[in-house]
Amino acid sequence: MTSLLLLIRFFPYDPSIDVPLTRIHLPLIYCLTWAFHLFYVGYIGLKWRDLVKSASRLNGHR
Amino acid sequence: MGIGWRWRGIALVAVMALLSYGLVQALGVSPPDAQQGNMIRAFYYHFPDWIGASVFLPLNLIASVTYLAVRSKRRSLAMKADSLALASAEMGVVFCGLGLLTGSLWGRVEWGIWWTWDARLTTTLVLWLIYVSYLMVRRFSMGSSTAVLCAVLAIFGFCDIPIVYMSTRWWRTQHPAPVFGGGEGAGLAANMQGAVWWNVLAWVAWGALVVSFRYAVELRRQQLESSEGVSRIHDRTYQGAADD
Numbered sequence: 413m414t415s416l417l418l419l420i421r422f423f424p425y426d427p428s429i430d431v432p433l434t435r436i437h438l439p440l441i442y443c444l445t446w447a448f449h450l451f452y453v454g455y456i457g458l459k460w461r462d463l464v465k466s467a468s469r470l471n472g473h474r
Numbered sequence: 475m476g477i478g479w480r481w482r483g484i485a486l487v488a489v490m491a492l493l494s495y496g497l498v499q500a501l502g503v504s505p506p507d508a509q510q511g512n513m514i515r516a517f518y519y520h521f522p523d524w525i526g527a528s529v530f531l532p533l534n535l536i537a538s539v540t541y542l543a544v545r546s547k548r549r550s551l552a553m554k555a556d557s558l559a560l561a562s563a564e565m566g567v568v569f570c571g572l573g574l575l576t577g578s579l580w581g582r583v584e585w586g587i588w589w590t591w592d593a594r595l596t597t598t599l600v601l602w603l604i605y606v607s608y609l610m611v612r613r614f615s616m617g618s619s620t621a622v623l624c625a626v627l628a629i630f631g632f633c634d635i636p637i638v639y640m641s642t643r644w645w646r647t648q649h650p651a652p653v654f655g656g657g658e659g660a661g662l663a664a665n666m667q668g669a670v671w672w673n674v675l676a677w678v679a680w681g682a683l684v685v686s687f688r689y690a691v692e693l694r695r696q697q698l699e700s701s702e703g704v705s706r707i708h709d710r711t712y713q714g715a716a717d718d
Contacts, residue, residue: 415682416590418514419551421698423501423512423515424499424501424506424512425512426506426511426512429506429511429512430506430511430513431511431513433582434511434512434513434583437516437579437580437582437583438512438513438515438516441520441576441579441580442497442501442519444478444572444576444579445519445523445572445573445576445625448568448570448571448572448575449680449684451566451569452565452568452684453625453684453687456684456687456688456691459688459691459692459695460687460691462693463691463698466692466695466697466698468575470698470701470702
């Protein structure tokens with residue numbers, strides 16, 4: 413939780429020009445973008461691992 | 475597994491450096507907007523999503539058309555085209571989905587609503603759903619005609635892209651007019667341009683790198699599946715000859 417709050421501090425926020433929702437929504441936009449991209453890379457990693465297993469099984473079969 | 479790890483490793487370092495620089499530009503260098511305040515920084519991650527979708531979904535179309543054209547004559551090229559079609563469609567769906575998500579988060583702050591059924595948003599949602607259905611057909615359909623069906627679906631899916639692009643020009647929409655090429659009054663201040671274009675470059679480069687990984691994995695999978703099929707035919711023929 414503390415690290416999350418530190419992350420939010422990383423994003424510029426000025427109460428005199430920003431609405432309160434900006435404090436949450438702006439970090440969410442950045443974090444979700446990274447999270448989805450990294451999740452997709454993880455999915456490719458899993459696909460690659462399955463492929464390596466299939467390849468070794470096929471080589472063993474031969 | 476010779477899928478060029480060395481050059482992809484170097485490219486990954488370069489792309490991460492670009493993304494870091496883009497992040498610094500977006501959060502540190504660019505000033506707040508006179509109207510939107512710091513929420514303008516959402517645009518620096520929202521706009522590259524649409525550029526990404528505009529690069530990878532047409533790439534899916536090109537790969538799909540290539541697959542349809544060469545599938546019976548050049549098996550190897552067809553396999554490559556089909557693998558590229560899958561990789562680019564997945565990346566396009568990620569970018570398009572993120573564009574909808576980040577747009578919704580921005581809209582809640584600036585418009586006070588999460589979503590509205592205006593022309594731009596609706597046609598974009600339809601576009602995302604078409605390509606999600608494309609990926610679902612690829613994932614769950616069995617049989618030799620799956621790749622052909624998907625290639626045809628990709629051509630129909632692409633027809634929505636020009637409609638999405640033109641929607642803010644053809645209809646009055648809640649969505650803002652295009653920032654670039656939107657006529658008089660459109661455009662960004664010079665000190666915001668860097669944040670936009672560095673992030674566009676960084677995310678498109680990231681997308682290209684990830685697509686190259688996914689393409690290599692999918693191509694190898696198809697090659698393996700093909701050689702497994704040949705191996706089974708060989709085994710059966712050998713067993714049949716032994717029985718005789």
